[in-house]
Amino acid sequence: xxxxxxxxxxxxxxxRWAVAALAFAVVAPLAYIAQRLIDHALTGxxxxxxMIRQARAAYPWRAATAAFWGGLAAIVAAxxxxxSSLPRSHVGRYAMAAAGALGATVLVLAWLFP
Amino acid sequence: xxxxxLLESIHGHLGxxxxxxxxxxxxLLRRGRPLSRGLRWSIGLTTALVALAFATGLTIYDGYRExxxxxxxxxxxxxxxxxxxxxxxxxxxxxxxxxxxxAALVSPRDAKAIRQAAAAFYxxxxxxCLVTASLxxxxxAVGGFPQ
Numbered sequence: 001x002x003x004x005x006x007x008x009x010x011x012x013x014x015x016r017w018a019v020a021a022l023a024f025a026v027v028a029p030l031a032y033i034a035q036r037l038i039d040h041a042l043t044g045x046x047x048x049x050x051m052i053r054q055a056r057a058a059y060p061w062r063a064a065t066a067a068f069w070g071g072l073a074a075i076v077a078a079x080x081x082x083x084s085s086l087p088r089s090h091v092g093r094y095a096m097a098a099a100g101a102l103g104a105t106v107l108v109l110a111w112l113f114p
Numbered sequence: 115x116x117x118x119x120l121l122e123s124i125h126g127h128l129g130x131x132x133x134x135x136x137x138x139x140x141x142l143l144r145r146g147r148p149l150s151r152g153l154r155w156s157i158g159l160t161t162a163l164v165a166l167a168f169a170t171g172l173t174i175y176d177g178y179r180e181x182x183x184x185x186x187x188x189x190x191x192x193x194x195x196x197x198x199x200x201x202x203x204x205x206x207x208x209x210x211x212x213x214x215x216x217a218a219l220v221s222p223r224d225a226k227a228i229r230q231a232a233a234a235f236y237x238x239x240x241x242x243c244l245v246t247a248s249l250x251x252x253x254x255a256v257g258g259f260p261q
Contacts, residue, residue: 011222025213092227103238
């Protein structure tokens with residue numbers, strides 16, 4: 001194996017890690033939103049008194065669960081099979097579109113389902 | 115001033131600083147050029163600042179639930195709901211900044227598209243962070259920790 005091969009392999013590995021990080025950034029907030037929507041569907045609109053009576057702080061658990069799903073998505077995205085199936089020139093464009101859509105979705109849903 | 119009040123103030127200041135800090139890599143990464151040493155520092159410090167702002171928020175979360183939230187829910191219900199909105203958006207800011215930071219730092223020299231995507235993630239994170247900081251300022255003005 002030549003020095004060039006080693007460098008190419010290292011670059012490919014770094015590219016996979018970068019895509020994995022972007023996958024985490026997209027999936028973790030989506031997993032959080034999904035949990036919040038499920039909570040809302042199960043409990044409906046809550047009033048002030050029932051919110052005060054809540055014994056458990058849901059937020060850290062919800063965030064930790066979302067981080068788990070984000071981590072899982074990152075592992076899948078970093079796998080060689082996924083990386084080779086992604087068209088390299090489109091990854092950036094997909095990620096930019098995902099960032100915009102994600103920002104709008106988070107804002108709207110956080111506002112509608114506080 | 116109580117410790118919780120002090121931490122609340124630090125959390126707020128870090129949040130506002132994070133808005134400005136997130137804009138820096140969003141602008142500098144937009145062309146997708148390979149990272150200079152200065153930009154590496156900028157990305158690292160921005161990510162650390164966002165994480166610190168989030169962490170200080172978590173440290174006062176239990177105190178907020180115990181001392182502030184009940185009163186706020188009873189007297190200013192709409193503002194109390196804005197806090198819930200703020201915490202949802204804050205999670206997205208943290209994950210976007212972390213993902214963009216790692217992606218930009220590990221991307222190889224020829225991965226221009228990935229760095230441009232990271233710039234877009236930073237820009238969205240900055241916008242969401244601005245909303246979070248604004249909501250936080252408003253909520254604290256209505257009802258924060260007692261002096």
